Amino acid sequence: MAADREQLGNKLFEFVEINEEGYAIFDARDHLLYCNRAYARILGFDAEVLIGRTFVDIISLCFNSNKGFKTDTDDLDVLLARLSTQWRSDYYRLFEMQNHENQWFLFSEIKNASGEILIQTKQVTEQKVLEQKLLESRDNLRQLALTDELTQVANRRCFVDSVEAELHRCRRHNYRVAYMILDLDHFKRINDSYGHQAGDMVLQHVAKLVKKLLRNYDIFGRIGGEEFAVFLGRTRVEEVLLIAERIREAIADTPLSYNGDSIRVTTSIGISLCTSVAHTYPDLYNQADQALYQAKANGRNMCQFHQTEHQE
Numbered sequence: 001m002a003a004d005r006e007q008l009g010n011k012l013f014e015f016v017e018i019n020e021e022g023y024a025i026f027d028a029r030d031h032l033l034y035c036n037r038a039y040a041r042i043l044g045f046d047a048e049v050l051i052g053r054t055f056v057d058i059i060s061l062c063f064n065s066n067k068g069f070k071t072d073t074d075d076l077d078v079l080l081a082r083l084s085t086q087w088r089s090d091y092y093r094l095f096e097m098q099n100h101e102n103q104w105f106l107f108s109e110i111k112n113a114s115g116e117i118l119i120q121t122k123q124v125t126e127q128k129v130l131e132q133k134l135l136e137s138r139d140n141l142r143q144l145a146l147t148d149e150l151t152q153v154a155n156r157r158c159f160v161d162s163v164e165a166e167l168h169r170c171r172r173h174n175y176r177v178a179y180m181i182l183d184l185d186h187f188k189r190i191n192d193s194y195g196h197q198a199g200d201m202v203l204q205h206v207a208k209l210v211k212k213l214l215r216n217y218d219i220f221g222r223i224g225g226e227e228f229a230v231f232l233g234r235t236r237v238e239e240v241l242l243i244a245e246r247i248r249e250a251i252a253d254t255p256l257s258y259n260g261d262s263i264r265v266t267t268s269i270g271i272s273l274c275t276s277v278a279h280t281y282p283d284l285y286n287q288a289d290q291a292l293y294q295a296k297a298n299g300r301n302m303c304q305f306h307q308t309e310h311q312e
């Protein structure tokens, strides 16, 4: 029976030696007792170089020779401190690592009653690449669902969600907020005179112009056919007027070159400026829309505040 066990042990060892997956054993004082060739190869060294060294030694050797596993820190002490909280933290651990050859490995770490540790690795590069592709396509889909296809700015749904969230934040500080609706003037004439494709290009052109004039934290989106909207959190009347006027002027003064023609377009801007505490998204929209109606009635190509709110 004893002989059988020994034979079996030898057989097992032979298989471990030639296995493509890595095997390593650390003693209770963290010295590497044994590793097969596959394990050593994953770390970028020969087994003879690694056997006998401590866990910390091996990590340091790999780190200093830019071999072994990738890490997000360039400070060895930070890395060792981090690993010391994980290493031996449980009887059984599973984790994934990527080496400098861009191969991914699933590690299992098993601790026995004497404190010895067996490490096994399994190559999971293919699964990992697939997983990353899936995550990328999920992000792309999410992005597509939030972006207006024609102008590549936020679509209505994304815009409204972002404004609702920002409005909620502004309410906590009782900030004044501004909401503007930009509606292109006589846009139908552009489609009628130059064709729908030209109209599309004008919309793209306008979106680009407006985007350039806004700050990163302003919220901008296309909320309808030829209608865009801007939300400014924590703002003052002079600032809103300045931004709105800049947008109006930029659009009026920057024609689009199209097939040898120069297409000019203007925009009317309706503005709601009010306290975030007392107003909801529909309030802001309705006030800006009423102001827009006045701007159109008063001759277009102008910025118009919602009357009552301006005096608030």
Ligand SMILES: Nc1nc2c(ncn2[C@@H]2O[C@H](COP(=O)(O)OP(=O)(O)OP(=O)(O)O)[C@@H](O)[C@H]2O)c(=O)[nH]1
Residues within 6 Å of the ligand: 150, 183, 184, 185, 186, 187, 188, 189, 191, 195, 196, 197, 198, 199, 200, 203, 224, 225, 226, 296, 300
């Ligand atoms: N090219 C193009 N045209 C669009 C798009 N969405 C809406 N439109 C057009 O925009 C025009 C809007 O026309 P109206 O609502 O009558 O307004 P307007 O001609 O801009 O006139 P005012 O707003 O009163 O100044 C319509 O002709 C729509 O077909 C789009 O994605 N592309």
